[in-house]
Every structure is written in structure tokens, then in C-alpha cells.
Amino acid sequence: MSTTSTPLSGVNQPLKGIALILLATFLFSSHDTLSKYLSGIYPIMMVVWVRYVVHTALMACIFMPSSGLRVLRTKRPGLQALRAACLLGTSLLFTSGLMFIPIAEATAVNFLAPLLVTALSVPLLKEQVSRGQWIAVLVGFSGVMVIVHPGGELFTPAVLLPLGSALCFACYQLLTRLVAAHDSPTTSNFFAGLFNSLLMSAIVPFFWQSPEWKHIPFMLALGTCGMVAHLMLTQAFRFAAPALLAPFGYCQIVFAGLWGFIVFNHAPSLTAQAGIAIICLSGLAAAWQQRKKGG
Template identity: 45%
Template sequence: MTFDHRSHRHVIGMWLMAGVALVFASHDAISKTLIFSLPVIFVAWARYLVHSALVTTVILRSKGEKVFHTRRPWLHLLRAVCLLADSLTFLFGLTHVPIAESTALVFLAPAFVTILSPFFFGIKADRLQWLSVVLGFIGVLVIINPASDSFTLWMLFPLATALFFALYQLLTQLASETDSPSVCSFYVGVFSTLILSVIVPFYWAHPDWLQVGLLLVLGGLGLCAHFLMAQSYRFASSSVLAPLGYLQIIFATIYGILLFGNYPVASSVFGIGLIFISGLLVYGRRQPAAAAQ
């Protein structure tokens, strides 16, 4: 493969990953809009129901019944629990925390992966990676500013999201040792939907037609983001693409200003920058444990 051809493929992959960041930011903006008028549990259930139905249809059409075969169903159930905790803490946080700050705090997940990797895989971090962890947590302290009057415990919810997402990534890496990506995607979607289906009757709502449309779009955006992400990794490596994921913070900031009138203060911008640098240091020294769900 010539240098020009490889460079061209990298550019395509980078544009696709930028699209992933935009789709995920759009997904979060719609979620924040919906939770103003619908229960968080109901929104999460509808999102996973639509997403799981679409993913299952696509997988069954391409993979057939072998997608049901797994060696470790309990591991997939645990992944689903972590993914649900990830989604619900983020949505509950969005009820009180601006979307830009929420998104930035979630991007602390690579630092949590660095901290937890020795317990899962025996992989020890080097000095540069520990520096990235320290920078990330300094960025968090700058954003949430616990000494200020504006501090609220709701800001801890996106931090919990980052932790649960890191656990989900590590568990997905364990699952991928025996099961294909299709099997992993199928079971995490099904288990997540089933768990929420048990809870959602206590939070049932009657959305209007516009809200129904937005809920359908929400599930579709999830599938679209995963499709674009999978395609992007066909054209470029994770080391090239991972930093572009941080465009999601920029898109989230734009949505926050345009839709919700949330202008980030200077301290938040500085903290977001530190988390961004932290993530670049982590991704510069390791491969991501798993694709985002």
C-alpha cells in the first residue's frame, strides 16, 4: 500500500470518526430534551428497545442463528448491568448538569481503564499513563469545583458514568476472548432491554407523537454511531482515530449553547482541556479496550 493511498484511507476513517462524535453528541442532546418531560427510566428503556430491535435484525440477517451461541452468558449479563449503570447515571446527571461538562467528565473513562487494567489483565501503567490519570482528575476537580457555591452532587453522576463505562470496556475485552463482536452486541442489547422492561412499568409514560418520533430517532442514532465506528476502524487504526472522539465534547458544547443556553465558564473550559490532554496521553500508549456502546 502506497503512502498516498494509506493517507487517503486515514482521512476517510477520520471523517467517519468525526461523524461518530457528532452522532453521539446528537444522541445526548435528544436525550436531555426528552428527560425534561419523560421519566429517565422510560427514555432509557425506549432507547434500548429500539436499538436492540435494530441491532438484532441486522445481526440475524447477516449472521443467522449462530449469534445466539455464547460460552459465558453471565459475563454478558454483567456487561449489560454496567452499560445500564453507565446510561442511567449519565441521563440522571443530565437533568442537572450541562451537557458539555457531563460529556467531558465521561471522557475520564480511559483514566479509569488505566487504573483498573492491572486487576483485570495484570497490565501495569507506566509513568506517562499515571501522569494522564493525574491530569484527568485535576481536570475533573476544576470542572466540578467542589469548593464553589455552584457545586452540586449531581456532578458526581457523570463521574460514575465514566467508571461504569470503563468497567464495561474491560468486561467487553474479556468477553471478546471467546465471543464475536456480533454475539457481544446481541446479548448486551437483549439483557439491557429485559432488565429495563422489568423496571419501566413503575415509570410508565404516555409520550406524544413528537416524543415517540424522538425516541425512535434516539435508538436509530445509537445504531448509526456503532456502524460508523466499525467502518472507521476499517480505514485507520485506533491510535489515529481515538483523539477524534473528543470532538464529541465540542459538539456537545455547541448543542448546550444552542438548545439549552448553557455557556461553559472559563474554569470548565480549562478542565475540559486537561481531560482532553489526559485522554490523548492514554490513547497514545495503549489500544482502547473496546469500542463504545
């Protein structure tokens, strides 16, 4: 699953930024594909636990030798814990949804998150949202209704899982905005990984299933894809502006569709493709409206 990052200095190499965000979206879609595959074999709680433990272990190997425990020092521990809980909710709900919904369609529904950020920023951050942005939000939800239209095979309560994931992820992004003024992206990402690893470690014994040796490489790859994707996304914003990179983020849906066809032999229907296109266009329109505002 994808995330947002705070723009950084050195925004002057757009091709490098585009290459990095494309790599990040490919890795995020690979992560989701591995989640769907493993959750068909192991309990979801165990799959999510593996994801965070591997992620945190890799971050510790990369950052702690030079920074030590300073990397975990936060000025807003309460907000960081709430942010981490929202990310964990995203992981649990999205992975659960993948058990019932094809990966491309679930990914597209989860991409409502940027639109939900727009809507929630009004009551939570007291931001001003233009009429054009509200229209983009409504159009995005209409895209979901096209995908899960009444009478269609996806018109089931299971669609509430990726919708819930999108809502959690929108809250996660809003909290990321708030903590960005106090802590570095490395601290925020490390804190979230460690917090969720500890929380899931307390829960996973109740769902434990001894992994087969042949699945361990997939489990390691799951956490590695998630961690490296986050790093690549952070690096992308070092080289190119968010407004330039926003359209390329939607390539994750394309990669998810390709993985869904290759691994699970599923291709979105024409109706689902139309709904996916509507969600993508509404998200791009919202990003364009935000750019006009100078946000």
C-alpha cells in the same frame, strides 16, 4: 455516549476512518442531547428503555435476516451479562446526571473512562502501567476538579452521577476486552442491547408515562443515533488504527458543547473549558503512552 471497539483488519484508509469516527461522535452527542431533552419530560427509566428497545429492534432488522439466532450465541454469557449491566449503569447514571449538569461538562467528566481503564487494568487485568500513564490519570482527575471547583455552580453531589457513569463505562470497556477473545463485536453489541431491553422492560411499567405523538420521533431518533453511532465506530476501526483515531474521539465534547448551546442555550464557562481541555489532553497523553508500549 461513546464506546470503544476492537481494531479490525483492513487498516489502510485513514481518511475514511476519521470521517466515520467524526460521524460517530456527532451521533453520540446527538443521542445525549435527545436523552437530556426527553428526560426533562419523561421518567429516566422510560427514556433509557426506549433507547435500548429501538437499538435492539434495529440490530435485529439488520443482522438477524442473514445470521438468525446465531448472532446471539456467546461463549461467555456470564461476562456478557455483566458487560451489559455495566453499559446499563452507564446509561442510567449519565442520563440522570444530564438533568443537573450541562451536556458538555457531563460529557467531559464521562471521558475519564479511558483513564479509569488505565487505572483499573492493574488490579483487574494485571497489566503494567507506566509512570507517565499514572500521571495522565491524575491530571485527568485534576481536570474534573477544575470543572467542579469548590464554590462553582457544578460543585454539587450531582457530579457523582457522571463520575459513576465513567466508572461503569470503564468496567464495560475492560469487559469488552475480555469478551472480544470469545465473541464477535456484533454478538456482544446485540447481546447487550437485548439483555438491557428485557431488563428495562420488566422495570419500565412502574415508571410508565404515555408518550405524546410529537415526542415519538425523538424517541425513535434516540435509539437510532445510539445504534448507528456504534456501527460507525466499529467501521472506523476497519479503516484506521486506534492510535490515529483516538484524538478525534474527543470531538464528541465539542459537538456536545455545540448542542448544549443550540438546544439548551448553555455555553461552558472559561473555567469549565479549561477543565475540559485538561481532561482531553490527559486522555490523549494516556493514549500516546499506550501506543509507546505497543498496546
